[in-house]
Amino acid sequence: MTRSELMDYDKALELFEPVLGFEVHVELNTKTKMFCGCANEFGSGANTNTCPTCLGLPGGLPQVNKKAIESSIRLGLALGCEIAEHSRFARKNYFYPDTAKNFQTSQYDDPICHDGSITIELESGRLVTVEIERAHMEDDAGKLTHMGGATGRIQGADYSLVDYNRGGVPLVEIVTQMIEGAEHDAPEIGRTYVAAIREIAKALGVSNARMEEGNVRCDANVSLRPRGSNVLGTRTETKNVNSLRSVERAVRYEIQRQAAVLHAGGTITQETRHWHEDTGRTSAGRPKSDADDYRYFPEPDLLPMAPSRDWVEELRLTLPEPPAARRKRLQASWGFVNLEFQDVVNSDLLDAVEATVAAGASAQAARKWWTGEIARLANVAGVAADSLVTPVQLAALIELVEAGTLTDRLARQVLEGVIAGEGTPVEVVESRGLAVISDDGPLIAAIDAALLDQPDVLAKIRDGKVQAAGAVIGAVMKAMRGQADAARVRELVLERAQAIE
Amino acid sequence: MSEITAEQVAHLAYLARIDLSPLEITDLTHDLGQIVDSIAKVSEVATADTPATSHPMPLTNVFRDDIVVPSLTVEQALSGAPDRAGDKFRVPAILDEE
Numbered sequence: 048m049t050r051s052e053l054m055d056y057d058k059a060l061e062l063f064e065p066v067l068g069f070e071v072h073v074e075l076n077t078k079t080k081m082f083c084g085c086a087n088e089f090g091s092g093a094n095t096n097t098c099p100t101c102l103g104l105p106g107g108l109p110q111v112n113k114k115a116i117e118s119s120i121r122l123g124l125a126l127g128c129e130i131a132e133h134s135r136f137a138r139k140n141y142f143y144p145d146t147a148k149n150f151q152t153s154q155y156d157d158p159i160c161h162d163g164s165i166t167i168e169l170e171s172g173r174l175v176t177v178e179i180e181r182a183h184m185e186d187d188a189g190k191l192t193h194m195g196g197a198t199g200r201i202q203g204a205d206y207s208l209v210d211y212n213r214g215g216v217p218l219v220e221i222v223t224q225m226i227e228g229a230e231h232d233a234p235e236i237g238r239t240y241v242a243a244i245r246e247i248a249k250a251l252g253v254s255n256a257r258m259e260e261g262n263v264r265c266d267a268n269v270s271l272r273p274r275g276s277n278v279l280g281t282r283t284e285t286k287n288v289n290s291l292r293s294v295e296r297a298v299r300y301e302i303q304r305q306a307a308v309l310h311a312g313g314t315i316t317q318e319t320r321h322w323h324e325d326t327g328r329t330s331a332g333r334p335k336s337d338a339d340d341y342r343y344f345p346e347p348d349l350l351p352m353a354p355s356r357d358w359v360e361e362l363r364l365t366l367p368e369p370p371a372a373r374r375k376r377l378q379a380s381w382g383f384v385n386l387e388f389q390d391v392v393n394s395d396l397l398d399a400v401e402a403t404v405a406a407g408a409s410a411q412a413a414r415k416w417w418t419g420e421i422a423r424l425a426n427v428a429g430v431a432a433d434s435l436v437t438p439v440q441l442a443a444l445i446e447l448v449e450a451g452t453l454t455d456r457l458a459r460q461v462l463e464g465v466i467a468g469e470g471t472p473v474e475v476v477e478s479r480g481l482a483v484i485s486d487d488g489p490l491i492a493a494i495d496a497a498l499l500d501q502p503d504v505l506a507k508i509r510d511g512k513v514q515a516a517g518a519v520i521g522a523v524m525k526a527m528r529g530q531a532d533a534a535r536v537r538e539l540v541l542e543r544a545q546a547i548e
Numbered sequence: 549m550s551e552i553t554a555e556q557v558a559h560l561a562y563l564a565r566i567d568l569s570p571l572e573i574t575d576l577t578h579d580l581g582q583i584v585d586s587i588a589k590v591s592e593v594a595t596a597d598t599p600a601t602s603h604p605m606p607l608t609n610v611f612r613d614d615i616v617v618p619s620l621t622v623e624q625a626l627s628g629a630p631d632r633a634g635d636k637f638r639v640p641a642i643l644d645e646e
Binding site: 094143193347 | 560563565602605607608609613615616622625626628633635637640
């Protein structure tokens, strides 16, 4: 389908009402996998974290990771869910090389968490409550790499390679109820909802919550209902939507695509679709078929769970401040305007700024450094800003600037030294000899030399044309290698212009 | 007599990737029919307030601590693989998704 076969978004909304649903998978950051003691690590050598249980070899026997249950319950509680008094695992049977067991250990009719809701706030200020149907536990599949063929995609691949390190890593799948009434906000609701889940998982510390590493993955369900009808349309499930921006784009694309098909008298096939980040389109996967008969049955190798109410209440007490409430509190206490605050949030630097303020820096200075110079250096290096310096180091640097020991320009050099591992800001100032020269003696000597060097400028200053002083200030700053306070140099230039012979 | 048909058994065998001969399908249709009939008899005496039993043992909450134990070596993990490429399992391309 080409772009021209998409209906204009506003027209699509005029003719149809979008109905949404989301399935978000959150990968837990336990030390070990869900059912075996293999390490749960991203980026290890291929197939180094496997054992008979996660490879589905004869004799393997699953054992439930208590920490994963605890994380799932905490996540469920943070989503306002009920925690089931009785819960059990089930086998979801399918044959595909990403699982060597030939089934995924999941939950079917007794999920551990059910019936929750979260309220999200859109940019317009509109509040939307998303009802959560269930949050259940399951194990992740291995990682397939499709080889050969033209595109590296599955279509046309010659063969595939499998790394089972991820196989068996604990996941919580959060399933929403149908979301109606989204209207024009549908794409933004998708993005904001997934962002909220990610933020909650991160605040709880139950997941690394990095979408680029696949810790949070979203499947977006979209269907359209003709205006005036109360019959639900056929839905599609778009998979592989792995960034917040993609969630927004994929929902919008499906609304426009489905509207065009329906308006032209066509029908929507119930199918999974793949999101392609590069082209901004979805393409058809396979339609729902017999192969989706997963023949779920209770997992016979695992005993049921019955989390005691005492345990649940104990875990409830460990919940952190809800992220949305925390954001409101921090913005008010820092006095940031919306744009400044959004900049910090979008750069994922809320924790960094908060810790820098806690270490004694002013909020504005902390924001300026994190979202400015540090973000720039991190971008160049291709790493996360908060991996470059610690909040304590930055707070010390800011203190040096505010005490007048460093100018902003010198502070940037000190920052580079700190990042290069040369020590604390104070140590870098000393070892590189970068402090502002606060003793007037050397400044006056440099100013006198510069004035005598440019007699025409000296004459102009004496005639009261003080703007001419710029040339002398520049020469002095250069002579002092930037280690002078420009305002103090200016004062002294005007003074010396009158004094010297 | 139950309503298990040969078609159902053949379909189930396909889903489970089990290759059955026509004779085996006939036998299994008969056997599964008897099993379903037996369960129907039990259902007659089980009242609505009898919960379905998935696990007969009176045990719950059997957990292990989140402690890493050594994994197999890559060579051990791949020792049963029909085919490999480097440290990964090599499988035929499957024109499907996920």
